[in-house]
Every structure is written in C-alpha cells, then in structure tokens.
Amino acid sequence: MSLTIDAPARPESGGSATVPPERRRSHVGRERSRIVHYATWIVATVLVVGPLVPVVWASLWTVPLYDDGGSFTLRNYRDLLTDAAWWTAVRNTVGFAVLTTAGAVALGTLLAVLLRRVQMPGARLYRTLILGPVVLPGLPLMLGWIAMYSPAGYVTSWIDSNTPLPIFWNLYSVPGMALVAIGSLTPLMYMVVGSALSTLDSTLENAARVNGASPVRALFSVTVPMLRPGILNAGVITFALSLEVVGIPLLLGTSSNIDFISTYLVDNWSNEFPPRQGLVSAGAVVLLAVMTVLLVLRNRFAGDLARFTTTTGKPTASRPIAIGRLRWPMTVLVGGYFLITLVIPAIGLLLTAFTTVLTPYIDPWDVATLDNFSTVLDNPVFRRSIVNSLLIATIGGAITTLAITTIALVAHRSRFRYRRSLQYVTLYPRAIPGIVTGMAFFWSFVVIDPNGVVRSSLWGIGIAFAVRSLALGYSAFYPALAALGEDLERAARVSGADWLTAMRTILVRLLRPAMAVSYVLLFVALFADYDPALFMVSPGNEVIGLTMLNLWITGVAGPVAALGVVQLVVTAVVLGAARLVFGRISNG
Amino acid sequence: MAELSITSLGKSFGDVRALDDVSIVAEEGKLLTLLGPSGCGKSTTLWSVAGLHTPDTGAISIGDRVVYDAASGTEVPPEERQCGVVFQSYAIWPHMSVADNVGYPLKLRKVAKQQRRERVEEVLALVELDDLGGRYPHELSGGQQQRVALARALAYQPRLLLLDEPFSNLDAKLRERARDWLRDLQQRVGITTVFVTHDQDEALSMSDRVVVMNAGRVAQIGTPEEVYRDPADGFVADFVGSINLVPGEIVGHDGADIDFVVDGTREAIRVRVDGDVRLGPGRLGIRPETISIVGDIDQPGTVRGTALERRFLGDHYRQTIGIGDARVAVQTHLASIPDHPVLRLPDICKVFPASEPTAESSTNPNSLETT
Numbered sequence: 001m002s003l004t005i006d007a008p009a010r011p012e013s014g015g016s017a018t019v020p021p022e023r024r025r026s027h028v029g030r031e032r033s034r035i036v037h038y039a040t041w042i043v044a045t046v047l048v049v050g051p052l053v054p055v056v057w058a059s060l061w062t063v064p065l066y067d068d069g070g071s072f073t074l075r076n077y078r079d080l081l082t083d084a085a086w087w088t089a090v091r092n093t094v095g096f097a098v099l100t101t102a103g104a105v106a107l108g109t110l111l112a113v114l115l116r117r118v119q120m121p122g123a124r125l126y127r128t129l130i131l132g133p134v135v136l137p138g139l140p141l142m143l144g145w146i147a148m149y150s151p152a153g154y155v156t157s158w159i160d161s162n163t164p165l166p167i168f169w170n171l172y173s174v175p176g177m178a179l180v181a182i183g184s185l186t187p188l189m190y191m192v193v194g195s196a197l198s199t200l201d202s203t204l205e206n207a208a209r210v211n212g213a214s215p216v217r218a219l220f221s222v223t224v225p226m227l228r229p230g231i232l233n234a235g236v237i238t239f240a241l242s243l244e245v246v247g248i249p250l251l252l253g254t255s256s257n258i259d260f261i262s263t264y265l266v267d268n269w270s271n272e273f274p275p276r277q278g279l280v281s282a283g284a285v286v287l288l289a290v291m292t293v294l295l296v297l298r299n300r301f302a303g304d305l306a307r308f309t310t311t312t313g314k315p316t317a318s319r320p321i322a323i324g325r326l327r328w329p330m331t332v333l334v335g336g337y338f339l340i341t342l343v344i345p346a347i348g349l350l351l352t353a354f355t356t357v358l359t360p361y362i363d364p365w366d367v368a369t370l371d372n373f374s375t376v377l378d379n380p381v382f383r384r385s386i387v388n389s390l391l392i393a394t395i396g397g398a399i400t401t402l403a404i405t406t407i408a409l410v411a412h413r414s415r416f417r418y419r420r421s422l423q424y425v426t427l428y429p430r431a432i433p434g435i436v437t438g439m440a441f442f443w444s445f446v447v448i449d450p451n452g453v454v455r456s457s458l459w460g461i462g463i464a465f466a467v468r469s470l471a472l473g474y475s476a477f478y479p480a481l482a483a484l485g486e487d488l489e490r491a492a493r494v495s496g497a498d499w500l501t502a503m504r505t506i507l508v509r510l511l512r513p514a515m516a517v518s519y520v521l522l523f524v525a526l527f528a529d530y531d532p533a534l535f536m537v538s539p540g541n542e543v544i545g546l547t548m549l550n551l552w553i554t555g556v557a558g559p560v561a562a563l564g565v566v567q568l569v570v571t572a573v574v575l576g577a578a579r580l581v582f583g584r585i586s587n588g
Numbered sequence: 589m590a591e592l593s594i595t596s597l598g599k600s601f602g603d604v605r606a607l608d609d610v611s612i613v614a615e616e617g618k619l620l621t622l623l624g625p626s627g628c629g630k631s632t633t634l635w636s637v638a639g640l641h642t643p644d645t646g647a648i649s650i651g652d653r654v655v656y657d658a659a660s661g662t663e664v665p666p667e668e669r670q671c672g673v674v675f676q677s678y679a680i681w682p683h684m685s686v687a688d689n690v691g692y693p694l695k696l697r698k699v700a701k702q703q704r705r706e707r708v709e710e711v712l713a714l715v716e717l718d719d720l721g722g723r724y725p726h727e728l729s730g731g732q733q734q735r736v737a738l739a740r741a742l743a744y745q746p747r748l749l750l751l752d753e754p755f756s757n758l759d760a761k762l763r764e765r766a767r768d769w770l771r772d773l774q775q776r777v778g779i780t781t782v783f784v785t786h787d788q789d790e791a792l793s794m795s796d797r798v799v800v801m802n803a804g805r806v807a808q809i810g811t812p813e814e815v816y817r818d819p820a821d822g823f824v825a826d827f828v829g830s831i832n833l834v835p836g837e838i839v840g841h842d843g844a845d846i847d848f849v850v851d852g853t854r855e856a857i858r859v860r861v862d863g864d865v866r867l868g869p870g871r872l873g874i875r876p877e878t879i880s881i882v883g884d885i886d887q888p889g890t891v892r893g894t895a896l897e898r899r900f901l902g903d904h905y906r907q908t909i910g911i912g913d914a915r916v917a918v919q920t921h922l923a924s925i926p927d928h929p930v931l932r933l934p935d936i937c938k939v940f941p942a943s944e945p946t947a948e949s950s951t952n953p954n955s956l957e958t959t
Contacts, residue, residue: 030665415642487679490640491737493666494673495693496744502667505692509683 029498036500037416040406047467048425054443059281066446076278089264092174097242099178100185105235107182108189112197114334117219119320121331129338133187136571137528139247139545140564143552144345145180146171146251147352154348158360172256177248183341185241189234196230215321236298240291244433246531250549261287262435266534284436295431352561372562382563385547392462392543393527400466401519404473405511408481409503413489430471434531437468442535458541464532469525473518480514520578524571591616591780592637592748597646599632606632607643608804619774619781623791624801630784634750637782638673639666650747672741673750678733680725686736687721693744711739731762749781755790767794788828792816800824822940825873833940834872834914841865848872852912857891859937869942876919878934889933895925
C-alpha cells in the first residue's frame with residue numbers, strides 16, 4: 001500500500017491550496033452567532049414578558065393608557081377587592097375549579113390505569129378515542145354538550161318526556177359547568193397521568209407479584225401509590241386551566257348570571273360604560289399572579305423540563321393485568337363514558353348543524369337541511385373567521401415553529417450567557433391566561449401603536465396566539481432536541497463551522513421531523529384558540545372560535561354548529577394528513 | 589518545535605478540581621497519549637484544546653498561535669483552532685452521506701467542488717473506505733463509522749488530530765487491529781496527535797509519549813518505557829501495567845542497597861533500589877514478570893513465601909504467593925511450584941511512600957491486591 005498524503009499544512013511553509021483564510025472567515029461567524037443569540041433573547045423576552053408591563057401599568061394608573069395624563073394609583077385594586085361581584089366571581093370560579101379538578105383527575109387516573117394497565121376488550125379503540133378531545137378543538141364539542149344535555153336539550157327533553165328518571169343535572173349552574181369541563185379535561189388528565197404511568201418501572205409491580213400479591217392488588221398497592229406525583233401534577237394543571245376558563249362561563253353562565261373571574265373581567269371591559277379598564281387590568285394582574293404561583297408549584301412537583309425527556313421514552317414492556325370476568329362490566333362502563341362525553345355530544349353537534357331545529361318532538365329527518373352551511377359560506381363574518389383562522393394557523397404556525405426552533409437551539413445548544421432565562425421565558429406563557437394575553441397585547445398596542453394599525457389587523461391577534469402557543473410547541477419540540485447528542489454539533493464546530501452554521505447545517509436538518517410535528521400541533525392549537533381575541537377582536541379580524549362563541553350566545557345555533565363542524569373537519573384532515581406523511585417517514 | 593503546549597491549565601466544578609495545574613507539551617508529528625482512569629481530567633484537557641470546553645486558568649497554544657489564555661482573556665472558538673477531532677461517539681452526521689461528511693470541513697473552507705471531490709477520495713482511500721463515499725452512516729459497521737470520523741477529521745489537514753477514546757465502541761479483536769492501523773496511519777501522515785484513553789495497553793503500544801493523569805493532575809510524562817519501567821509514584825506504577833506494592837519498612841540501607849522488612853515478617857530482605865532512600869515505612873514496587881522462582885534461598889534478594897493461589901492465563905500462570913501480610917503476584921511458566929517457594933526479586937526495585945493514592949480506588953482491572 002503506497003498511499004501518499006500531504007503532511008499537515010503549515011501556514012509558515014506556504015501550505016497547500018486547501019488552506020483557508022481561517023481568521024477572517026470565522027471572526028464574522030463569531031459576531032453573527034452572537035447577534036443571533038442576543039436578537040433571539042430580546043425578541044422572545046419582549047414578546048412574552050414585555051406585553052405584561054402595560055397591564056401592570058394600566059392597573060396602577062388613574063386613566064386608560066390611551067388617554068393623556070393620569071397618575072399612579074392603587075385605587076383599581078381597592079375597587080376590585082371591595083367589589084362584591086368580584087368575590088362572587090372568585091367563589092364561583094374556585095368552586096368550579098375544585099369540582100372540575102376532583103372529577104377530571106379522578107376520572108383521568110381511573111381511565112389511565114384501566115386503559116393502559118388492565119386487559120379489557122376494546123382498550124385499543126378507547127385509547128385512540130380518548131385522544132380526540134385532546135387534539136381536536138374543544139368548543140364545537142361543548143356546543144354539542146349544550147345541544148344534548150342543557151335543560152332544553154335533546155337528551156334532557158327526551159328523558160324527561162319518555163322515562164320516569166329525574167333530571168338531576170342543570171348545565172346552567174356551577175356544578176353543571178363543572179360537568180362540561182370534566183368532560184373536556186379528563187382526556188388531558190388521562191395523558192398526564194398516563195405518561196407518569198409509562199415512566200414507572202414495571203419491575204416494581206412484578207416484585208409485588210413474585211412476593212405473592214394478586215395482579216389487581218399489585219396494581220393498587222404499588223402502581224397507583226407510585227402515581228401520586230403524576231396525579232398531583234395533573235391536579236395542579238386542571239386547577240390552573242379551570243381558573244382561566246372563558247368559553248364555559250360565557251356559554252353556560254351568562255343566561256343564569258353566574259359570573260366567573262374571566263367573565264367578570266370581560267363584562268367590566270366591554271359591557272360597562274364607561275369601561276372599567278383599570279379595574280379589569282388589576283383583576284388580570286391578580287389572576288396572573290395566582291397562575292404564576294401555580295406554575296411554580298407544578299414545576300416543583302414535576303421537576304421542570306427534564307421530565308419531558310423521560311416521558312417520551314420507550315413504552316414499558318409490562319403486560320396488562322388480567323381481571324377475569326370483571327373485564328366485561330369494565331368495558332361497558334368505559335364505553336358508557338365515551339358514549340356520554342364524546343359520541344352523544346358529537347351527534348348533538350352534527351344534528352344541530354344539519355337541522356333547522358333540534359328537539360326530540362320532531363324527527364330530525366323532517367327538518368334536515370344544508371342551509372346552515374350555506375349561511376356559513378355566504379355570511380361575510382363566518383367566511384372571514386374561517387379565512388382568518390386558517391391564515392393564523394398556517395402562517396403563524398410556521399413562524400412560531402421557526403421561533404421555537406431558534407429559541408430551543410440558543411437555550412440548549414449555545415454558550416449564550418442568558419440561555420437559561422430564555423427557557424423560562426418560553427415556558428412562561430403556560431401560566432398566562434388567554435384573556436390576560438389578549439389584554440396585555442391590547443395595552444401594548446395602545447402604547448406602541450396608537451393608531452391601531454397592527455391591533456386591527458390580523459397580525460395583532462396572530463402574535464398574541466403565537467406567544468400563547470410557545471410553551472406547547474416547545475414541549476413538543478424539546479424531547480427531539482434533547483435526544484440529539486451534542487457531539488454532532490461539536491464535530492461541526494471543530495470542522496470549522498461557526499455556531500450558526502453548525503446549527504443550520506447539522507441540527508436543523510436533523511430536527512426537521514420534530515419541526516414538522518411541532519408545526520402540526522401549533523396549527524391545530526392556533527386554529528382553535530380564541531381566548532386572547534376577546535380583548536382584541538374588531539370587525540375584520542374575527543377568528544372561528546370567538547365568532548362561534550359570540551353568535552351562539554345571541555341564539556344563532558345552526559350556523560354556529562355548522563362552523564364548528566367545519567373547524568373539526570379541517571383539524572381532522574390536517575391531523576390525518578400529518579399522520580399519513582409522518583407514518584411514511586418513520587417507515588422509510 | 590512544540591506543536592501543542594498546555595500551560596498550568598486549571599478547572600473547577602464547585603469544590604472539585606477537574607484540572608489542577610496541567611502542563612503538557614506535544615511535539616510535532618508525534619503521538620501523545622493522555623492516560624488515566626475515568627474522571628482524571630484527560631477528556632477535559634482534550635476538549636479544552638479543541639475549544640469545546642473553557643478552563644478557568646492557564647494557557648493553550650497550537651503552533652505559534654495562542655488559542656486560550658486566561659490571563660489575557662483570549663479564547664479562540666473551536667472553528668478557528670484547526671483541530672481534527674474524532675469523538676468517542678464518532679458523531680457522524682446521519683443525514684449526510686459518507687462523502688458529504690468528509691467533505692463538510694472542505695465545503696466550509698470554500699474549497700472548489702472538483703478539488704473537494706479529489707480530496708475526499710484521497711482521504712477515504714487513506715482510511716480504506718474507497719468505495720463507500722455514497723453510503724449513509726447507518727449502512728456502515730462500527731469500525732467503518734470510526735474510520736469515516738477519522739477521514740473527516742483529517743480532510744482539511746488540521747494542525748492537530750485529537751482522538752477521544754476512539755476504540756471504546758469496538759470489540760476487543762477489532763480494537764487491536766484498529767490500534768495498529770491508526771498508529772501506522774498517524775506515522776505516515778505525520779500529524780501531531782493527542783489521544784485519550786483509559787486503556788494502558790493502547791497507551792503503551794501506540795504512543796511516542798504518555799501523559800498519565802490522576803485526579804486532575806499530571807502524574808507523569810514520559811515514553812511508554814519510562815512510564816512502565818520507572819513510574820513516578822505508586823499510582824502510575826499501579827495504573828500502568830500490573831505491580832505488587834508490598835507494604836513494609838526500610839530498616840537500614842547501604843548506598844542503594846536497603847534492608848526491607850515486609851509487614852508480618854521479621855527477616856529483612858536486601859534489595860537494590862532506584863532513587864532516594866528514606867528509613868521507615870514504605871512500599872516495595874515489583875512487577876510480577878520480574879520475579880522468578882528459584883531453588884536457593886541463600887542468594888541476595890531472595891525471600892521464602894507460601895503458595896496461595898494459581899491462575900492459568902493462557903500464555904502464563906499467575907501464582908499468588910503470601911509473604912507475611914502481603915499477597916504477591918508472580919508471573920511464571922511453571923505449572924506447579926513448591927508449597928513454600930523461594931522468590932528472587934529483580935536486581936533493582938522501586939520504593940514508594942507508604943500511603944498515597946493507587947489506581948485501586950479507580951477502575952483498573954489489572955490492579956493487584958497487595959494487602
């Protein structure tokens with residue numbers, strides 16, 4: 001073997017033709033990497049934390065920020081805390097949150113254990129079904145609940161007139177609203193507890209078995225107690241989500257004058273004259289403070305971001321437990337749960353969308369119609385809502401995905417001085433209630449954009465939605481990043497790539513599947529979101545969710561249900577297509 | 589000329605001194621090995637050279653260029669240091685073909701396409717992967733991936749080649765072949781190389797010079813022969829190769845000849861030692877292959893022991909002989925020995941202080957019990 005190769009090139013000896021102008025080239029690289037780091041940090045911080053500043057300011061100021069003058073005051077807080085209506089709203093909200101948390105966590109835990117750890121006919125189907133409410137927009141299904149179970153609803157009326165059974169529920173009450181919330185939050189709790197369940201070491205259960213415990217006993221004496229941290233985590237999440245909920249009290253509380261914190265704020269903002277914006281800002285600050293405390297608590301329980309890396313680990317090899325003949329009543333019970341919370345409301349939504357009037361006293365076939373859908377297509381508000389939501393979802397989703405990728409790379413793969421704070425900034429929107437986000441951006445645009453150009457355009461709402469979805473997209477994206485060894489980019493660095501080039505040519509390429517998954521999730525979330533728009537909407541920048549909410553309250557049921565069906569179908573098509581594409585990628 | 593010089597490098601993680609006053613010079617075209625147990629600071633040193641790790645104190649220069657100097661605040665980023673690095677994990681980029689992996693450093697240096705292709709072919713031929721340029725990493729064996737990593741590191745003719753335990757993912761047979769192959773290649777290319785390993789066989793067989801590190805410090809720098817034959821302290825003696833460290837006391841001396849009483853015995857053995865002699869407790873360092881079993885007790889440097897244990901190791905037997913409280917390993921070709929054999933110690937022994945760290949606390953499988 002007589003291979004020849006040049007000796008390593010020496011600058012002083014002239015070297016070979018392949019020696020590059022080292023120093024000049026990467027001096028530029030160092031600078032531009034630094035610029036990207038600082039730019040990312042500044043933009044992220046300004047967009048997440050920045051908008052909260054005007055809210056706090058507005059809450060401490062005598063006049064609205066769009067008026068001249070004014071001075072510092074604590075009066076807004078005094079007004080808020082001495083307002084009996086505020087305390088009623090707080091009581092309602094907390095009562096609702098406690099009921100919802102108890103119900104959703106109990107049901108979610110039970111379902112997680114039954115569907116994942118117990119041999120039961122149909123478990124596989126149930127596991128797929130339960131994902132539906134997590135990924136699909138919640139509002140249309142909620143409309144289905146109302147259509148079926150409200151006092152004048154189809155199921156309620158039918159039971160009332162055809163059976164001797166008493167109607168023990170009333171959706172237009174705090175416990176009734178909690179029922180609806182339990183229906184929509186249980187699947188999420190199933191996911192949270194389920195992921196805690198899958199990180200449990202199944203050998204612990206096996207150890208109980210070989211020591212003589214029966215399968216069911218092992219389940220309840222080892223597995224369920226070990227889940228306590230996961231259940232606690234799920235509980236804090238549910239409680240926090242229940243505090244900021246807007247849709248349910250707007251849909252169900254308005255008619256019986258049950259105010260929640262969120263509706264109290266919305267009412268004082270838009271239905272009072274003059275609007276009590278200082279007071280509302282003070283309420284928003286209080287709500288934000290409570291949510292922040294809850295997020296800190298949750299992180300204490302859940303161990304911060306690191307947990308996401310373990311929850312994506314391999315599925316446990318543990319075998320589901322056989323429960324003998326009990327499996328039949330169990331599967332019927334679980335089936336009943338899905339019938340009541342998913343199938344009947346879905347039918348309710350479809351019937352409302354495809355009929356002129358929905359009541360058990362008229363055969364739906366006699367009043368079947370497509371008019372509702374033609375209304376959706378003809379009415380400019382409906383049409384604009386669909387187009388706007390699609391624009392926000394497609395373009396906003398893409399921009400947010402790029403932003404999340406950049407932020408995650410700077411936060412985890414650079415030596416940037418403030419990289420740790422960047423991670424907290426990105427996760428903080430989880431603690432910011434949607435209506436507070438909306439108010440925050442409203443005030444920010446008032447301050448920096450007095451003419452309202454951005455605020456009245458779709459960009460205003462789009463940015464607010466995008467900021468709100470940062471934490472979700474980040475949580476979906478981070479595990480993929482954590483799974484990539486750092487040697488990959490180190491190898492690029494020592495090969496001569498500056499930080500930016502190493503990220504661009506190596507990591508971003510390898511992360512493309514994760515970016516695609518993030519994009520799909522963000523698309524779905526942005527397409528369904530509406531909370532922040534409550535304070536930002538104006539003719540021209542309507543979004544689907546808010547249009548549904550506003551028009552349902554005014555009594556327009558059919559076209560709103562039709563719009564809900566459109567929203568569900570678009571989401572389902574996007575998710576289905578993504579599944580097909582990614583399925584192919586992971587197979588090839 | 590020194591191609592790499594590391595001066596007084598220091599690094600702390602909290603209270604732990606990961607690097608403590610580490611100074612190393614690597615000569616041009618030579619292969620220098622950093623050898624030590626895991627956690628001794630060898631990889632930290634290597635990564636500091638590559639610029640992937642920032643030390644707290646000290647200085648590093650490559651050729652005539654200072655790449656790190658804590659005093660002046662100089663820190664050249666990794667992409668400007670011209671170090672080819674082979675990572676323990678290989679870090680082959682899975683989304684690029686073999687040729688793209690190897691060509692990446694050249695592309696960054698804006699080498700023209702034609703020239704780039706020629707150079708990639710040249711380097712792939714050098715690592716004997718001539719026909720595999722179009723393959724993707726997952727289609728390669730572990731040994732091939734390692735050679736791709738090496739080709740990539742050499743592609744742009746770096747000033748230094750840094751290897752971080754490159755053989756640890758290969759099986760034993762392959763590792764031995766890769767070792768000879770790499771040494772041969774390094775000598776042909778003539779590139780200054782720094783090699784990190786915890787495997788003493790690797791270090792001894794491949795290196796021009798070996799730096800033995802322990803607990804963040806340099807324990808000894810020397811040729812493989814020096815490090816093996818004349819270890820600076822008990823740690824080096826124990827970590828590099830096998831050695832008996834027999835505890836006892838020096839009760840008298842006459843020039844280089846000492847009278848050594850092994851703990852648990854009463855009679856002194858007279859041996860000649862290398863280095864300073866101080867009366868009092870100490871440990872006598874004797875390599876198992878330098879002890880012979882003889883018939884006659886009356887010669888100087890002999891001692892009678894008790895045969896305790898015999899192990900067959902293929903090309904030799906390892907006999908464990910009790911002398912007082914000590915268990916002494918002896919390498920011999922004799923299948924059977926008397927119950928109370930007479931051991932003849934080597935002409936020159938080494939004495940180490942009674943208490944100092946040995947490699948036993950770390951992870952040297954070759955370390956012998958000498959209690």
